[in-house]
Amino acid sequence: MKFTLRAAIVVAVFCAVSANVTVPLKRKRIVNEYINTQYVGEIAVGQQTFEVVFDTSSYNLVLPCESCLSPACQCPGTAKYQKTSNTKCGPSNEVVSVPILDTGCAKGTQASDCLNISSLYAPEQGFVLATDISIEICILGADGVAGLGRPGSGKAAFNQPTVFETFVNLHEIECVFTIHHARLPNGDHYGVITFGGVIESYYTGEFTCVPLVDDSTWNFKLDFLRVGNDDVITDAIAFIDSSKNVVVGPTLEINKINEALGCTNTVISDINICQFDCSQLGLVPDVIFGIGEKNFNISAEYHVQQNGDVCYSGFSPCNETNVYHIGDFFIDHYLPKFDSGNKRMGFAISTENL
Numbered sequence: 601m602k603f604t605l606r607a608a609i610v611v612a613v614f615c616a617v618s619a620n621v622t623v624p625l626k627r628k629r630i631v632n633e634y635i636n637t638q639y640v641g642e643i644a645v646g647q648q649t650f651e652v653v654f655d656t657s658s659y660n661l662v663l664p665c666e667s668c669l670s671p672a673c674q675c676p677g678t679a680k681y682q683k684t685s686n687t688k689c690g691p692s693n694e695v696v697s698v699p700i701l702d703t704g705c706a707k708g709t710q711a712s713d714c715l716n717i718s719s720l721y722a723p724e725q726g727f728v729l730a731t732d733i734s735i736e737i738c739i740l741g742a743d744g745v746a747g748l749g750r751p752g753s754g755k756a757a758f759n760q761p762t763v764f765e766t767f768v769n770l771h772e773i774e775c776v777f778t779i780h781h782a783r784l785p786n787g788d789h790y791g792v793i794t795f796g797g798v799i800e801s802y803y804t805g806e807f808t809c810v811p812l813v814d815d816s817t818w819n820f821k822l823d824f825l826r827v828g829n830d831d832v833i834t835d836a837i838a839f840i841d842s843s844k845n846v847v848v849g850p851t852l853e854i855n856k857i858n859e860a861l862g863c864t865n866t867v868i869s870d871i872n873i874c875q876f877d878c879s880q881l882g883l884v885p886d887v888i889f890g891i892g893e894k895n896f897n898i899s900a901e902y903h904v905q906q907n908g909d910v911c912y913s914g915f916s917p918c919n920e921t922n923v924y925h926i927g928d929f930f931i932d933h934y935l936p937k938f939d940s941g942n943k944r945m946g947f948a949i950s951t952e953n954l
């Protein structure tokens with residue numbers, strides 16, 4: 601007892617780590633019906649505010665600059681960063697190309713300014729000031745992207761820390777964040793990112809923890825994907841991708857899942873979907889994600905996507921990936937903990953609490 605008390609005092613004196621900080625996320629307008637959800641949160645860079653996608657698949661803070669002429673920057677309502685006397689540019693003048701939102705890309709130069717997120721403040725945050733940015737940003741109704749890729753990955757352009765790492769480096773938060781989604785009684789979706797920990801009312805039960813499989817990504821081992829009683833996929837690698845609303849994975853394997861689910865591949869408005877008969881959804885099996893010797897079930901009600909009278913699979917094939925990108929319909933039910941300090945992911949049952 602004495603020892604514990606003493607330890608607590610030592611921690612209080614020598615650690616500047618404060619409590620956790622929450623950042624509300626809201627779901628944006630629908631631009632493309634088949635890319636129909638995205639959560640954005642507000643940050644301030646310099647004196648301006650931006651709505652950004654907090655993206656676990658990329659590594660830089662990317663904001664469009666005033667001179668950006670690409671279609672995404674012409675999107676109505678896109679806020680563009682205006683240089684002030686506080687803006688630092690360089691030291692590199694190099695134009696780099698950085699991935700954003702998994703499939704997108706931005707080109708820009710090195711800049712920095714002060715940053716506020718919720719109650720957190722950093723005098724200097726590096727970012728990529730983009731002169732060119734792909735259309736995803738407009739489709740998702742955001743101004744920019746705040747990469748939340750794995751700290752210390754070495755993958756960030758100009759070696760810039762992510763916004764999360766900045767506050768970890770300033771000892772303002774612990775090296776962990778969580779993403780919570782909730783649905784309000786009126787059906788609206790709502791989200792919260794908690795930097796530095798997890799709010800207890802956001803989950804029930806215990807966290808199931810699994811080790812991260814490398815030092816530069818949030819990848820973990822997905823033991824299986826089960827449809828009905830069949831383990832359609834085994835021994836896969838996955839990560840929680842906050843830039844996705846569905847699950848994206850390797851084409852052959854996803855096709856097997858869709859076959860097991862009983863949907864039919866078809867093309868609607870140039871988009872490949874696997875379609876269900878909306879009147880037969882009661883027959884569509886649950887999908888079970890096997891992670892860390894626990895089963896995380898998602899019933900058809902949640903994994904089947906609906907757009908008007910078109911029902912389609914939430915499992916989407918992609919030729920360019922060999923890992924599974926697990927998006928919103930999983931996060932809606934299971935709260936992910938990105939625990940870089942302990943090199944692991946945690947998952948707990950999410951509540952509907954705000």
Ligand SMILES: *[C@@H]1O[C@H](CO)[C@@H](O)[C@H](O)[C@H]1NC(C)=O
Binds near residue numbers: 715716
């Ligand atoms: C950012 O935080 C600092 C320090 O708390 C505060 O002085 C400043 O007004 C904030 N800026 C914005 C744009 O919110």
Ligand SMILES: *[C@@H]1O[C@H](CO)[C@@H](O)[C@H](O)[C@H]1NC(C)=O
Binds near residue numbers: 618774
């Ligand atoms: C985060 O905040 C909640 C509520 O204030 C508290 O219960 C929890 O212990 C905090 N966690 C950390 C890691 O600070």
Ligand SMILES: *[C@@H]1O[C@H](CO)[C@@H](O)[C@H](O)[C@H]1NC(C)=O
Binds near residue numbers: 898902
């Ligand atoms: C998981 O299964 C239980 C029991 O059948 C069900 O009540 C729950 O809604 C399912 N969860 C999800 C997210 O589908």
Ligand SMILES: *[C@@H]1O[C@H](CO)[C@@H](O)[C@H](O)[C@H]1NC(C)=O
Binds near residue numbers: 851919
């Ligand atoms: C993916 O690869 C398959 C087989 O090589 C090919 O038939 C298909 O057109 C590709 N799909 C896309 C979207 O590139």
